[in-house]
Amino acid sequence: MSNSLTRSLYHLMRGASRPTSLSRLKQRGHKRVSILRYRDIEMLIDTSVENTLSKMGIELSDRDIKGLGAEARVEFLALLHERDSLRETVDDLVTQQEELEANRAVLKERLTETKSELDEEQAAEDEELVEFGEDLTSLEGRISASLRALLSDSATPRDALTARAIELVRAAFDEQREEVANRTRAEQAERVGLLQRRLSKLNKKLEESEAMLARARAAANTSDEDIEEFDMGPAGLKSQDPQFEKKKQVLEEIFKLNVELKSMVDSEGDKKPT
Amino acid sequence: MNDAAANPSDSTTPTAPVSAQEEETSILHIGMDLGTSRTAIAASNGARESVFSYVGYPKDVVSRKLLGDEPLYGEAAIKKRLSLNLFRPLEKGVIKGSTEGDASEDTEGNAAAAAALVQYAIRMAKPRPDQLIYAVIGCPAEASITNRTSIINAAKQVVDSVMIASEPFAVAYGLDVLTDALVIDIGAGTTDLCRMHGTMPEPEDQITLAIAGDKIDQLLAKLMKQNHPEVQFSERMITQAKEEHATATGAHEVIVTWPVNGKPTPIDITKEMNEACHSIVPPIVEALGKLVASFDPEFQDVLRNNVILGGGGSRIRGLGNAIESYMAEHLGGGKVNTVEEPVYAGANGALKIARDMPAEYWEQLS
Ligand SMILES: Nc1ncnc2c1ncn2[C@@H]1O[C@H](COP(=O)(O)OP(=O)(O)OP(=O)(O)O)[C@@H](O)[C@H]1O
Numbered sequence: 207m208s209n210s211l212t213r214s215l216y217h218l219m220r221g222a223s224r225p226t227s228l229s230r231l232k233q234r235g236h237k238r239v240s241i242l243r244y245r246d247i248e249m250l251i252d253t254s255v256e257n258t259l260s261k262m263g264i265e266l267s268d269r270d271i272k273g274l275g276a277e278a279r280v281e282f283l284a285l286l287h288e289r290d291s292l293r294e295t296v297d298d299l300v301t302q303q304e305e306l307e308a309n310r311a312v313l314k315e316r317l318t319e320t321k322s323e324l325d326e327e328q329a330a331e332d333e334e335l336v337e338f339g340e341d342l343t344s345l346e347g348r349i350s351a352s353l354r355a356l357l358s359d360s361a362t363p364r365d366a367l368t369a370r371a372i373e374l375v376r377a378a379f380d381e382q383r384e385e386v387a388n389r390t391r392a393e394q395a396e397r398v399g400l401l402q403r404r405l406s407k408l409n410k411k412l413e414e415s416e417a418m419l420a421r422a423r424a425a426a427n428t429s430d431e432d433i434e435e436f437d438m439g440p441a442g443l444k445s446q447d448p449q450f451e452k453k454k455q456v457l458e459e460i461f462k463l464n465v466e467l468k469s470m471v472d473s474e475g476d477k478k479p480t
Numbered sequence: 481m482n483d484a485a486a487n488p489s490d491s492t493t494p495t496a497p498v499s500a501q502e503e504e505t506s507i508l509h510i511g512m513d514l515g516t517s518r519t520a521i522a523a524s525n526g527a528r529e530s531v532f533s534y535v536g537y538p539k540d541v542v543s544r545k546l547l548g549d550e551p552l553y554g555e556a557a558i559k560k561r562l563s564l565n566l567f568r569p570l571e572k573g574v575i576k577g578s579t580e581g582d583a584s585e586d587t588e589g590n591a592a593a594a595a596a597l598v599q600y601a602i603r604m605a606k607p608r609p610d611q612l613i614y615a616v617i618g619c620p621a622e623a624s625i626t627n628r629t630s631i632i633n634a635a636k637q638v639v640d641s642v643m644i645a646s647e648p649f650a651v652a653y654g655l656d657v658l659t660d661a662l663v664i665d666i667g668a669g670t671t672d673l674c675r676m677h678g679t680m681p682e683p684e685d686q687i688t689l690a691i692a693g694d695k696i697d698q699l700l701a702k703l704m705k706q707n708h709p710e711v712q713f714s715e716r717m718i719t720q721a722k723e724e725h726a727t728a729t730g731a732h733e734v735i736v737t738w739p740v741n742g743k744p745t746p747i748d749i750t751k752e753m754n755e756a757c758h759s760i761v762p763p764i765v766e767a768l769g770k771l772v773a774s775f776d777p778e779f780q781d782v783l784r785n786n787v788i789l790g791g792g793g794s795r796i797r798g799l800g801n802a803i804e805s806y807m808a809e810h811l812g813g814g815k816v817n818t819v820e821e822p823v824y825a826g827a828n829g830a831l832k833i834a835r836d837m838p839a840e841y842w843e844q845l846s
């Protein structure tokens with residue numbers, strides 16, 4: 207047995223054993239400890255191979271027996287190693303799955319947050335504009351009223367001028383209203399766009415993590431999630447199928463053969479019920 | 481897959497389902513190719529999965545503690561084989577021990593493993609708990625009645641209605657070929673040849689050869705031992721090398737790095753690979769010739785020129801051409817088409833049969 211094999215055996219045995227201290231052993235009243243040397247294990251394996259062979263009445267040359275012994279030792283190590291990695295694999299898979307699940311939960315939460323932010327933003331857009339519009343309208347009304355009062359109070363009321371002035375005020379306000387609305391809309395659109403980009407990124411992340419989770423579950427052999435619903439459209443042979451008649455005939459034949467098979471299975475089941 | 485992309489389902493805005501569609505998704509159609517080395521399924525919910533046809537049960541208390549009582553399947557079972565009782569329940573293309581007069585095998589163990597595998601394969605399609613499952617299972621062309629009934633027995637525990645179809649027929653049906661064609665399915669244990677002429681193939685339309693992927697592996701191992709006795713390799717290394725480099729043209733150089741005296745060494749196995757892969761050509765063409773010769777003379781030409789090559793073995797590079805050349809030499813010509821997706825060709829075809837099958841047929845068999 208090579209050094210590296212001995213070393214890896216040592217490692218594996220250590221990994222499979224439970225550590226304790228000399229003082230604790232003493233406390234428990236142990237005075238002597240048994241030490242298992244690798245050489246002893248090796249000997250046990252060799253002896254079991256030899257005993258088995260002689261029990262089965264198989265006579266082999268010394269060289270073959272040695273070879274079998276070597277094989278058995280390698281197998282023993284491999285088994286020990288596999289047990290070790292098995293435990294690790296199972297642990298890994300479980301942690302991986304847990305992490306992925308946590309990650310997915312976080313993503314889902316973010317997604318909901320972002321969605322409601324977006325909803326708020328979109329609702330706010332109209333509200334703000336309406337509010338702004340209302341403010342401007344009342345301001346416009348007040349200025350128009352003041353203007354009208356001012357101009358009609360003067361000694362020489364000039365209706366045409368009054369009308370013109372109010373018209374100007376209204377035009378100025380309309381312009382202002384338009385500009386504010388545009389600005390607000392642009393800002394809003396930018397915020398909405400940003401939120402939408404974030405949403406789609408989150409969605410993509412979520413998809414990725416779902417896929418990873420599905421893989422982890424499949425690997426851990428614990429998958430029981432439904433897969434995304436997928437619609438192939440209604441089943442059934444289409445009458446516009448270019449080979450409709452032929453296929454119908456073939457399908458009927460398959461069916462008939464299976465009716466025969468089923469009757470055989472059923473009568474078998476009658477004979478020896480389980 | 482493509483259909484899935486065209487119909488992104490939006491779970492937040494449920495639309496009122498048309499009642500026909502509702503009925504539709506209450507049934508899951510599954511096509512299964514129950515193969516010696518690999519079992520593949522395709523389902524109407526878009527699932528397409530395959531698993532190596534291995535089932536392993538935890539061997540002892542320690543492994544049971546680690547793995548639980550559930551068996552492991554496929555790759556996972558192969559990897560942990562030292563801790564498992566490993567079954568390859570379909571070794572000769574049919575459930576082992578279910579062939580008449582074959583009492584040597586662990587019949588019950590294999591039947592249980594086969595049932596577990598069929599059930600696992602169905603689970604891979606992720607049916608909803610409320611869905612009715614209608615499955616078509618492709619089995620080898622020459623599977624005996626006993627073989628077929630034992631597959632039905634395995635399946636009926638987990639599906640609501642099941643039908644068996646001949647696997648090569650399923651492949652052809654999947655390609656819409658129902659007339660005058662010859663389907664060759666090169667699997668692991670068997671090569672199934674099936675003559676199609678519009679109706680369900682009869683026994684005389686089918687020939688099964690026990691010459692397929694496994695035989696190539698065996699010959700490759702034998703040639704390696706013979707020509708490179710110093711090289712160390714295992715069965716799995718042979719199969720892996722074949723699946724990576726298989727060629728029947730001789731035009732591709734095949735170099736593997738395998739141990740010699742424990743030291744990884746590059747070895748040129750072009751000649752051996754080519755010889756092993758090419759070894760299946762003469763028996764296949766001979767069987768093909770028999771099926772052509774016993775056919776209506778008027779349609780022999782059509783048949784010869786409509787050969788469909790499928791199964792994992794069809795992935796051998798240049799195999800179609802090699803068969804064509806050999807046909808030209810011995811049968812006076814022929815044309816070979818290789819299926820695009822050998823792993824799923826059988827399952828896809830079986831799914832198509834399942835979906836085309838009238839609902840009342842399914843109901844009568846349930
Ligand atoms: N790329 C490849 N090149 C050559 N052979 C391949 C390749 N991939 C898979 N194979 C071989 O194809 C065989 C498996 O084919 P397939 O999956 O069709 O078999 P199966 O259906 O399980 O077996 P069977 O039809 O005998 O029941 C194996 O021998 C495998 O090694």
Ligand SMILES: [Mg+2]
Pocket residue numbers: 513514515516647665666667668791
């Ligand atoms: Mg097959």
